Amino acid sequence: MQDDFSVEEKKKEFLELKNFIDSIDNHSGSLMQILHKAQEIFGYLPFQVQKFISEKTNIPISEIYGVATFYTQFTINPKGKHKIGVCLGTACYVRNSQAILEKIMDELKIKVGETTSDNLFTLDATRCLGCCGLAPVMMIDDEVYGKVDPSKVPEILNSYK
Ligand code: FES
Structure with a gap:
């Protein structure tokens, strides 16, 4: 952006x-x-x-x-209002969290590490978020979404618009 x-x-x-x-x-x-x-x-x-x-x-x-x-705690790029993290830890990965990531990239027209041009979302891939029982998992800010079906991604994103 x-x-x-x-x-x-x-x-x-x-x-x-x-x-x-x-x-x-x-x-x-x-x-x-x-x-x-x-x-x-x-x-x-x-x-x-x-x-x-x-x-x-x-x-x-x-x-x-x-x-x-x-250091990962620093960033030289601006961050969006909402931070999306898609877990690519093992438990989530085997339950196809990659498909969630791809759906988000497709919906928002950004890649991992990028921010949307309206500054609303920044997308990151993360390691295990500590709730593998809910795999595949994504987070938006502090909210955890478990057992995410990629087809539900647009609906989830829309609730932040
Ligand atoms: S591997 Fe995704 S929450 Fe643990």
């Missing part, structure tokens, strides 16, 4: 991040903490935010990018 992140419109957020960075003495030892704060403020870590952190901390942007993309 198009990333329409605007630095101009985010002055207040950048000021908040600057104040946070200024309150820290050891920048390079606190990069994780700074990235967490930045993600809390912006929702994700776009290039402009990584660049800002680099300028304020003197940490090379390549290092910031490396950390932001290595």
